[in-house]
Amino acid sequence: MPTREKVIFEYSQPGRGASDQWPHYVGVAPLADLPAKLRRSAAPELPEVGELEAVRHFTRLSQLNFSIDTHFYPLGSCTMKYNPRACNQYAMLPQFLARHPLAPESHGQGFLACMYELQEMLKEVTGMQGVALSPMAGAHGEFAGVAMIRAYHRARGDLKRNEIIVPEAAHGTNPATATMCGCVVREIPVNAAGDVDLAALKAAVGPNTAGIMLTNPSTLGVFERGIEEVARVVHDAGGLLYYDGANLNAILGKVRPGDMGFDCLHMNLHKTFSTPHGGGGPGAGAVGVAARLAPFLPLPVVDREGERYRWLTESEMPQSIGRLSAFMGNAGVLLRAYIYMRLLGRDGMRAVGEYATLNANYLLKRLRDAGFEAAYPERRAGHEFIVTLRRQAREFNVTAMDFAKRLLDLGFHAPTTYFPLIVPECLLIEPTETESREMLDAFVAAMSQILEEARQEPERVRSAPHTMPVRRLDDVRAARHLDLTWTPTTQH
Amino acid sequence: MSNVPADLKYTKSHEWVRTLKDGTVEVGITDHAQHALGDLVFVEVPEAGRAVKADEACAVVESVKAASDVYAPLAGEITAGNPKLSDAPETVNSDPYGEGWLMRMRPAAGAIAAAGLLSAADYSQVLAAEGG
Numbered sequence: 001m002p003t004r005e006k007v008i009f010e011y012s013q014p015g016r017g018a019s020d021q022w023p024h025y026v027g028v029a030p031l032a033d034l035p036a037k038l039r040r041s042a043a044p045e046l047p048e049v050g051e052l053e054a055v056r057h058f059t060r061l062s063q064l065n066f067s068i069d070t071h072f073y074p075l076g077s078c079t080m081k082y083n084p085r086a087c088n089q090y091a092m093l094p095q096f097l098a099r100h101p102l103a104p105e106s107h108g109q110g111f112l113a114c115m116y117e118l119q120e121m122l123k124e125v126t127g128m129q130g131v132a133l134s135p136m137a138g139a140h141g142e143f144a145g146v147a148m149i150r151a152y153h154r155a156r157g158d159l160k161r162n163e164i165i166v167p168e169a170a171h172g173t174n175p176a177t178a179t180m181c182g183c184v185v186r187e188i189p190v191n192a193a194g195d196v197d198l199a200a201l202k203a204a205v206g207p208n209t210a211g212i213m214l215t216n217p218s219t220l221g222v223f224e225r226g227i228e229e230v231a232r233v234v235h236d237a238g239g240l241l242y243y244d245g246a247n248l249n250a251i252l253g254k255v256r257p258g259d260m261g262f263d264c265l266h267m268n269l270h271k272t273f274s275t276p277h278g279g280g281g282p283g284a285g286a287v288g289v290a291a292r293l294a295p296f297l298p299l300p301v302v303d304r305e306g307e308r309y310r311w312l313t314e315s316e317m318p319q320s321i322g323r324l325s326a327f328m329g330n331a332g333v334l335l336r337a338y339i340y341m342r343l344l345g346r347d348g349m350r351a352v353g354e355y356a357t358l359n360a361n362y363l364l365k366r367l368r369d370a371g372f373e374a375a376y377p378e379r380r381a382g383h384e385f386i387v388t389l390r391r392q393a394r395e396f397n398v399t400a401m402d403f404a405k406r407l408l409d410l411g412f413h414a415p416t417t418y419f420p421l422i423v424p425e426c427l428l429i430e431p432t433e434t435e436s437r438e439m440l441d442a443f444v445a446a447m448s449q450i451l452e453e454a455r456q457e458p459e460r461v462r463s464a465p466h467t468m469p470v471r472r473l474d475d476v477r478a479a480r481h482l483d484l485t486w487t488p489t490t491q492h
Numbered sequence: 493m494s495n496v497p498a499d500l501k502y503t504k505s506h507e508w509v510r511t512l513k514d515g516t517v518e519v520g521i522t523d524h525a526q527h528a529l530g531d532l533v534f535v536e537v538p539e540a541g542r543a544v545k546a547d548e549a550c551a552v553v554e555s556v557k558a559a560s561d562v563y564a565p566l567a568g569e570i571t572a573g574n575p576k577l578s579d580a581p582e583t584v585n586s587d588p589y590g591e592g593w594l595m596r597m598r599p600a601a602g603a604i605a606a607a608g609l610l611s612a613a614d615y616s617q618v619l620a621a622e623g624g
Contacts, residue, residue, distance in 0.1 A: 172559075401557075418557040424528065475556045479533035480581070 004469040005060045007486050008047045018051035064469055066413040067278075072439050074363075076384045076416035076428025077171070077219065079249050079271035080278065083336075086343060087274065091335040101327035105310050111335075112309035115328065116302040118286075118338040125341075125349060126248075126265060127258020128288030132297040134329035138246060141266025141285025142177040142213075147321045148264060148289060148296040149211045149240050150181055155296075155319060161238070165204050165212040167196050168422055169220045171246055174213040183210055190422075194220040194376050196230055205237035215244040216260065217251070217382030219420045220375065221360070221428070231261025240264060240293075248272045249432070250357055250383035253350030263290045272352075273337035284333040295319040300328060355433035356383040359440060363431050366444045371451055375423045384430035386423050393425045398454040398461045400425040405472060406453070406464035410446040494524040494619065497589055502615035503565045508589060509609055512596070516571055517604075520593040521553060521562060521584065524619055529555040532581040537573030537594050544570060544597070546607055551594050553584065566607035568599040 031039060049057070066073065073080040099108050119131040135141040146164065153161040164178035165186045175185040188200040196214075212234050216224045224230065234241055243257040243265035249272045257265050269284035270277035277283055289297060299320050301312045314320065328334065344352065360381040367387060368374055375386035389400045404414035404427070416428040431440055453460050465471065496502070501509040506525035510518040526532070534554040544550050549561035550570070573595050576583060584592035610618065 421558045421560070476531040476533060479556050 005057065005064060008049065008054070008057050009486060011049050011053050011057065012047040014048060016048045016050055016053075018054075021051070066408070071411060071413050072431075072435060072443055073413040074415045074429045074431050074443065075413060076221075076386075076430040077246060077419065078278070078416070079268070079383075079430060079432060080413075081249075081271075081274055081432035082434035083274050083276045084340065084343065087336040087339040088276075090339045091332055096332075096335060101331075105308075109309055111331075112302050112311075114335060114338050115331075116304050116309050118334060118341070119302060121338075121341050122267060122286055122288055125253065125256070126245075126267065126288045127256030128265065129258075129291040130294035130297050130301075131286060131288045132299070132301050133284070133286045133334050134298060134300060134323070134325045134327075135266065135285040135287060136325050136329045137283035138244075138266060138268045138271075138285045139173045139177060140283075140324060141268075141287050142173055142242075142244065143180060144285075144287045144298050144321065144324055145242050145264045145266055145289075146177050146181040146183065146211070146213070148287070148293050148298075149242065150183070151296045151319065151321055152240065152293055153210055158238070160208050161210040163206075163208045164210055164242075165201065165234070165239075167212075167214065167218070169194065169196075169215070169218040169420060170213060171215055171219055171244055172419075174215075174244060178213065190218070190220070194218065194222040194379060195224055195226050198226055198229060198233070201230060201233055205233055205239060207238065209234065209237050209239035211240040211242055211263075213242040213244060214262075215247050216257075217247045217384075219247075219428075220423070221382050221385040222376055222379040223250075223382055227260045235261070245272065247382060247384070250353060250360075252353040252356075253346065254353045257288075258290065264288070264293055269337040270333060274340045275333045275336040282330040282333050284330050284337060286334075296321050298322060298324045352433050353383075356431075357381065359383075359431040359433055359435060360385055360429075362437070363429065363440050363443065366440070367429075367447060370444055370448045372447065375426060383432070384428060386420075387427045387429060388423050389425040389427065392451070392454055396454040396458045398458050400427055402454075402461045402464060403427065403447075403450055406450045406461045407446060408465045409467045410449065412443055412446055494522065494527060495589070496522070496524075496612045496616050496619070498612045500589065500612065501565075501609035502612065502618075503563070503607075503609060504618055505563050507562060507565045509565050509607075510589075510593075511604075516596055516598050517566070517568075518593045519562075519565060519595050519597060520588055522615070523588050525553075525560075526585050526588045526592070529553060529560060530557050531555055532584050534559075535574075535577040535581040535584060535594070537575075537577060538570045540570055540572050542570045544568065546603065553581075553594075562594060564597070565609060566597070566599050567603040568597040570595055571598050572596040 068080050068082055099111055115133060122131045135144045162183050163186050164183040165188055166174045167188050167190055169190045178185050186204050188204050189197045191197050216227060218224055231241055240263040241261055243262040245265050245267040248267055252272060266285045266287045269275060269286055296319050302309055303312050360383050364374060364381045364385045372387045373391055375388045393399050400417050404417045407414045419428055450461055506522045508520050508522050512518060532553055532555050536552040538550045544564040546564060546567045548564045550564045551562035553560050553562060574593050
């Protein structure tokens with residue numbers, strides 16, 4: 001493993017650069033038409049390095065990464081599966097790359113056809129009647145969904161409905177979304193088996209209920225078995241059901257949210273439909289709706305008339321919640337998701353759900369056999385599962401975070417730690433369908449080794465990582481003293 | 493085993509309540525709660541004058557592991573939020589029942605009786621049932 005890479009400013013030498021590659025302006029000073037008051041008086045503090053130094057610096061940084069291309073990445077809830085190269089290749093066709101978003105419809109029929117077909121395929125795979133593609137991340141899609149639920153109630157003159165019910169096993173973004181949309185969050189518990197507490201749900205619904213936000217399989221990694229009853233209770237109370245598509249990978253091609261009674265959902269295309277993500281994006285949080293919410297879909301939406309594709313206009317969708325992004329959102333991500341779906345087809349998508357759950361259940365079984373405790377031992381896993389290390393924490397004083405750090409030494413990206421919050425000392429493990437059995441076995445071997453170390457030489461685990469460019473970072477100090485800027489020193 | 497002082501009242505959601513001489517109450521999170529959260533890096537306390545219902549989320553404690561709401565153990569009016577915690581959230585870890593208090597409240601009429609607070613012994617049983 002390489003050692004720590006310096007900050008690029010530390011390579012800086014006055015006057016060094018690659019100026020031959022700057023644009024050359026002939027005759028006109030490029031700043032001439034900027035008013036003086038808008039121009040800066042001093043040059044910005046930028047690193048001055050040659051092209052080769054810059055290339056080496058960023059290449060070395062990239063080699064410090066854990067990535068799907070280099071490591072098993074079982075980061076629960078994030079679906080870090082392999083991104084097929086073909087999706088990237090086709091989305092990078094010059095005809096797509098060179099398309100200007102303001103070009104007339106007649107010049108972008110190919111792109112529009114892809115977007116229209118993507119809408120149609122997503123409707124089919126989720127059991128929804130309408131789809132809009134532009135939200136640019138999962139939370140953005142959630143915002144669109146809850147905004148549509150609110151718009152629906154308002155359009156009916158049902159102005160009191162401002163409460164969103166959120167089970168405690170929900171994604172943390174769900175209560176945040178409801179709050180951002182001006183709703184009040186009512187949290188309800190799950191029972192010991194991980195299902196929604198139906199008595200608490202019945203007590204929570206009423207004339208103020210706008211809807212419920214559910215992830216299924218839930219963040220506990222288990223399928224919500226009472227979903228039909230949940231849907232009946234919420235619908236009888238006049239509320240709508242929102243499906244958080246974060247865990248759609250588990251049921252892809254097998255069960256459709258529309259058939260479970262959901263009225264609205266977002267899909268994390270960057271997760272389930274395998275576009276590169278992590279490190280902040282780019283994502284794509286397309287939304288799907290049942291017929292009664294279709295008038296409220298965010299624009300843009302692509303329509304087809306005969307063989308021609310076109311954007312629906314605002315006058316055709318007067319009740320739309322509006323635009324949530326510039327142009328078509330993260331159009332390049334949408335294209336990759338479209339190509340992924342076309343490559344897999346119906347049978348391939350069914351195999352995604354099957355192998356994602358098979359891999360998770362295989363890994364869960366083997367880890368339990370190796371001495372790890374499942375948080376929900378009576379339940380079959382969805383596409384991910386939770387191991388709790390509360391016993392190891394008590395007996396060996398070795399925590400989930402220590403295990404996570406030690407895994408880095410052994411060549412694995414750590415699973416999600418300390419989430420969901422309701423399980424102590426937990427690891428949320430999601431292998432995805434793209435890992436081989438050999439890789440899953442290697443992960444079990446690494447976990448077993450760490451468990452043995454926790455027994456025999458716990459300090460080795462507590463002080464991990466030992467082989468990374470940096471040792472254990474002081475995350476508490478970093479959070480208490482936020483300092484994200486590097487200040488140039490007086491080196492020149 | 494976490495510290496559960498006998499002279500305080502508790503909630504199932506891991507808040508403690510101390511009745512002060514003037515009839516107001518002081519509220520914080522228990523030793524068990526601070527230990528489960530880990531080192532706190534951010535604490536948000538309510539402003540004086542705010543009226544809260546029982547079980548209403550009114551403060552936030554955040555560690556590097558988790559962010560968690562703190563609920564009003566009873567109905568009443570906030571008389572003070574602990575001003576020291578914005579600069580020194582770690583006080584809640586080091587002294588959860590003392591300097592790490594979160595807020596003071598004036599209970600609404602009958603609110604203490606209505607709140608169904610737990611004794612130290614009952615709260616210890618809650619912790620035992622949670623495997624803590």
